[in-house]
Amino acid sequence: MGILKKHIAILGSTGSIGTQALDVVRAHHDKFKIDVLSAENNAELLISQCLEFLPETVVIGNAEHFEKVKSALEPANIKVFCGKEALADVVQTERIDLVLTAMVGYSGLLPTLKAIAAGKDIALANKETLVVAGELITHAAKISKVNIYPVDSEHSAIFQCLAGEDYSKIEKIILTASGGPFRGKSLDFLKTVTKRDALKHPNWNMGAKITIDSASLMNKGLEVIEAKWLFGLESSQIEVIVHPQSIIHSLVQFTDGSMKAQMGLPDMKLPIQYALSYPERLNSDFPRFNFLDYPNLTFEKPDMETFRNLKLAYEAMEKGGNMACILNAANEIAVQEFLADKINFLDIPDVVEDCMASIPYICRPTYEDFVQTDIETRQLAKRKLYKV
Numbered sequence: 001m002g003i004l005k006k007h008i009a010i011l012g013s014t015g016s017i018g019t020q021a022l023d024v025v026r027a028h029h030d031k032f033k034i035d036v037l038s039a040e041n042n043a044e045l046l047i048s049q050c051l052e053f054l055p056e057t058v059v060i061g062n063a064e065h066f067e068k069v070k071s072a073l074e075p076a077n078i079k080v081f082c083g084k085e086a087l088a089d090v091v092q093t094e095r096i097d098l099v100l101t102a103m104v105g106y107s108g109l110l111p112t113l114k115a116i117a118a119g120k121d122i123a124l125a126n127k128e129t130l131v132v133a134g135e136l137i138t139h140a141a142k143i144s145k146v147n148i149y150p151v152d153s154e155h156s157a158i159f160q161c162l163a164g165e166d167y168s169k170i171e172k173i174i175l176t177a178s179g180g181p182f183r184g185k186s187l188d189f190l191k192t193v194t195k196r197d198a199l200k201h202p203n204w205n206m207g208a209k210i211t212i213d214s215a216s217l218m219n220k221g222l223e224v225i226e227a228k229w230l231f232g233l234e235s236s237q238i239e240v241i242v243h244p245q246s247i248i249h250s251l252v253q254f255t256d257g258s259m260k261a262q263m264g265l266p267d268m269k270l271p272i273q274y275a276l277s278y279p280e281r282l283n284s285d286f287p288r289f290n291f292l293d294y295p296n297l298t299f300e301k302p303d304m305e306t307f308r309n310l311k312l313a314y315e316a317m318e319k320g321g322n323m324a325c326i327l328n329a330a331n332e333i334a335v336q337e338f339l340a341d342k343i344n345f346l347d348i349p350d351v352v353e354d355c356m357a358s359i360p361y362i363c364r365p366t367y368e369d370f371v372q373t374d375i376e377t378r379q380l381a382k383r384k385l386y387k388v
């Protein structure tokens with residue numbers, strides 16, 4: 001009798017997480033079957049991925065590329081759709097077991113909600129979704145009895161440390177942060193840094209948006225909020241420590257004082273594979289960590305005065321409601337403009353803080369409130385950045 005394969009949809013298959021997920025699938029083709037792939041603009045790569053993995057359905061976000069993708073894939077009997085609604089529809093396809101959310105930003109919210117409502121387990125890389133609407137997502141997952149498996153390296157580390165443990169015995173978790181390319185630098189130094197400087201992450205090769213977030217410590221702020229929702233924690237139970245080598249991926253301290261850490265070389269294929277194959281732990285030939293190559297694993301307190309984004313994220317989490325949605329939308333606009341060389345690095349926390357102070361607070365937001373908050377915050381962020 002053949003082994004049953006897990007049927008997977010990968011949303012954002014052409015990105016850093018998406019391409020590494022396909023590497024994992026390629027190495028374990030006896031375990032996984034790709035049913036859906038999607039991309040926003042990169043039609044060439046999407047077409048070649050489809051011709052290799054032969055999904056049933058593919059979605060290209062940007063309508064400009066639709067005809068090109070369609071004419072390349074229809075001869076291979078692959079259905080091609082385009083646009084946001086199509087993405088939210090195809091994740092509901094009956095045979096899909098697991099949806100890997102590997103797209104970037106707020107765009108992950110609707111397809112993730114639709115996939116959960118259709119009873120699909122989620123391998124969650126797209127942290128912005130949980131940041132924006134963590135309560136809505138975790139509530140929907142509970143109702144639909146679906147699991148959310150973390151892909152983010154720190155959250156995968158915590159999830160692995162918690163295997164077989166009682167979550168009510170968590171005293172606190174400690175998220176490690178590399179500190180990014182500007183660790184130890186002053187505000188004066190940060191005034192003049194460029195996109196090129198900010199894109200040089202010391203340990204990880206990732207998409208542009210998350211790399212800028214790592215440099216500004218917003219990534220760690222988003223991860224603090226992500227951890228709250230994934231593991232059901234209070235703000236006081238979530239700590240951040242700077243660990244420049246990125247070998248310890250995060251830690252859990254239990255109520256008896258014992259600590260568990262998960263370690264390994266910085267390689268996203270491991271957490272991706274763990275999330276895709278859970279509860280099975282598959283073999284891999286990923287390079288192994290050797291203590292003797294790292295005689296100095298070091299730790300520092302994060303500098304939340306210079307890197308204000310981390311403090312703003314704690315504030316947004318503590319305030320709740322739509323505040324983290326405001327933080328996220330303002331940050332997405334600021335990062336987009338920084339990557340377009342239109343604003344300075346230090347404008348990022350300024351505009352996030354301004355938007356958090358100005359957009360009306362909603363204590364118990366509905367999905368429609370999040371949509372409206374996201375739109376209004378993006379408009380305000382642009383007005384603040386360009387003083388129009």
Ligand SMILES: NC(=O)C1=CN([C@@H]2O[C@H](COP(=O)(O)OP(=O)(O)OC[C@H]3O[C@@H](n4cnc5c(N)ncnc54)[C@H](OP(=O)(O)O)[C@@H]3O)[C@@H](O)[C@H]2O)C=CC1
Nearest residue numbers: 012014015016017039040041042103104107125126206207
């Ligand atoms: N990269 C990493 O190591 C890690 C990433 N993450 C998280 O995973 C997510 C993906 O990050 P990463 O892979 O680095 O990002 P990339 O920018 O490398 O890839 C993003 C993917 O999403 C697609 N995409 C872009 N915009 C949209 C949109 N509006 N709607 C739908 N799809 C879209 C892109 O398509 P196209 O190529 O056509 O533009 C691409 O396939 C992020 O939320 C990030 O925070 C978390 C931990 C580590």
Ligand SMILES: CC(=O)[C@@H](O)[C@H](O)COP(=O)(O)O
Nearest residue numbers: 152153177178179180214219
């Ligand atoms: C690989 C991964 O999970 C990233 O989120 C990474 O943690 C970014 O590094 P920073 O610790 O610099 O934010």
Ligand SMILES: [Mn+2]
Nearest residue numbers: 152153154223
């Ligand atoms: Mn991370």
